[in-house]
Amino acid sequence: MDTRVARERLLELQRELQETIEGVTSGMEAGVTADSPNGGHDFGDEGAHEQQAAEQEAFVESSRTRLASVQDALKRIEDGTYGVSVVSGKPIPDERLEVRPDAATLADEEL
Template structure:
């Protein structure tokens, strides 16, 4: 994949992830829960709120990890190592980079 195209895709992905992180963080800080009933509290309501809070935390954690992966990919572009597996040193196929521009390994490799 052309590094300029990769850079543009990564920058767009970074922007989207930052927006997601900001939105989730704002909702969590404000105690906003989507579409949960208000009014009387029972164990079911509390459980639903706790479950949604855990889901929001999971979403936030995943977005932060992916953002770090995108930042690392942008650094690899600058270093001239973008598109090369960190495991084997082999080129990562363009198809994989198009699907996941922050990929660091071949599809069959594990870190």
């Protein structure tokens, strides 16, 4: 994959992830939930709110993990190692990078 194209895609993905994290985090801090867009507190449905908060926290954590992966990929572009597995040193197929531009390994490798 052309590193210029990869950089553009990664920067866009980074921006989207940062916006998502900020938006969800802001909503969590303000007490906004999906079923009560203006916040509020429903004592009769406390369990559902707690479940939703846990799901939002997990989503934010997953987004932060992906953001770190994107930032690592941008560093690999700068280092000249983008598109090469960090495990085996083998080239990562363009098809994999098209689907997952922050891929650091081959599909059958684990970190």
